[in-house]
Amino acid sequence: MFTAEDPPESLTPTRRKGYLCARLMRTPARIFIFSTLGLGLALLVTATATGIYGYTDAELAGPEQPIAFSHQVHATKLGIECLYCHTAADRSQHATVPAVSICVGCHQWVKKGETEGSAEEIAKILDYHQKGESIPWIRIHNLPEYVQFRHHRHVRAGVECQECHGPVETMNRVYMTKDTKLRPHSLWLPAAKLEMGWCIDCHQKREATTDCVACHY
Ligand code: HEC
Ligand code: HEC
Ligand code: HEC
Ligand code: HEC
């Protein structure tokens, strides 16, 4: 590494030592500086990448709902079918969120779950039911009015709920997942689901319509 040329003859012995010393220092110093920069850059890249892709339920959790309803508990642990609650997804335009009566069907018997505080959450269900009110769930996926979208056409064509909504069955609180594909029209950043490019992309892949009037009329 140090094929150092000899220090110039003109230097005094002490300065000759200093010269050699400086050369010796320089290479490790350089290695240190460049590796620090390199490592820093690598960390930055990783941080950005995990920032974009390493979502966790907690970080990306959707809005706090009036009752802490968990899909993880109901869809995975208890294995209840999506269509048991979202009864219209294969029959009409809207998937629909279940009415209180569907919850009451089970929760008139099940008064508490395994999580701490679950008894209070479940009590709220019976409260809404007694008052004859529906639970004011906060809507997460919502298209503008000028877009036509029909669930049943997609569900019956064999498109899985998860292709559009992500792994809902693992969520304790539903959120809108990102589209993880990087495309030029989104400046190589992950596009939001429900954007026109997201619909078109799948339609092109599956040879479904890309006619403007199919979605806008
Ligand atoms: C026991 C009933 C139940 C089951 C089973 C269930 N859901 Fe839900 N789902 C709900 C309720 C209640 C909400 C509204 C509260 C919320 O967002 O958590 C909801 C909300 C959603 C939303 C968000 C709706 C919005 O506002 O945009 C999606 C998407 C969804 N569910 C998909 C699924 C999928 C996919 C499955 C099957 C893996 C499933 N659900 C199973 C009850 C259920
Ligand atoms: C088919 C039966 C069934 C239906 C329908 C059902 N639940 Fe449950 N739910 C259960 C059972 C069983 C548990 C206890 C599971 C556990 O904690 O292991 C539970 C647990 C819960 C909990 C506590 C969760 C926790 O973290 O421990 C809440 C809150 C809840 N349900 C809300 C709802 C709401 C709101 C609806 C209607 C949209 C609903 N459930 C529909 C069976 C049902
Ligand atoms: C091709 C994509 C796609 C598939 C497949 C899909 N959804 Fe959706 N979902 C959407 C879009 C888009 C919206 C917003 C619709 C709107 O605003 O009109 C939505 C909205 C919802 C909502 C909110 C209430 C409603 O009716 O609009 C629920 C609940 C839901 N989806 C559940 C499901 C379930 C359960 C399945 C599987 C049986 C499913 N979705 C399959 C794209 C999809
Ligand atoms: C993951 C794939 C996928 C995504 C995402 C998707 N679609 Fe589709 N879409 C399909 C398929 C497959 C068909 C063909 C269905 C058939 O043959 O009946 C279709 C058909 C349609 C049709 C024609 C059938 C009808 O209902 O009249 C419309 C309109 C439509 N989609 C709207 C949308 C909109 C709006 C979005 C975005 C919000 C969207 N789709 C996102 C797969 C997708």
Ligand code: HEC
């Ligand atoms: C597969 C369904 C689909 C098709 C086909 C489609 N669009 Fe869209 N379009 C959408 C959706 C979904 C949105 C809403 C995007 C959003 O909210 O970000 C949208 C939004 C738009 C907007 C409003 C954009 C804005 O920024 O406000 C225009 C304009 C538009 N579309 C024009 C067109 C034209 C022109 C065509 C035909 C070349 C077309 N669309 C084909 C689904 C579609």
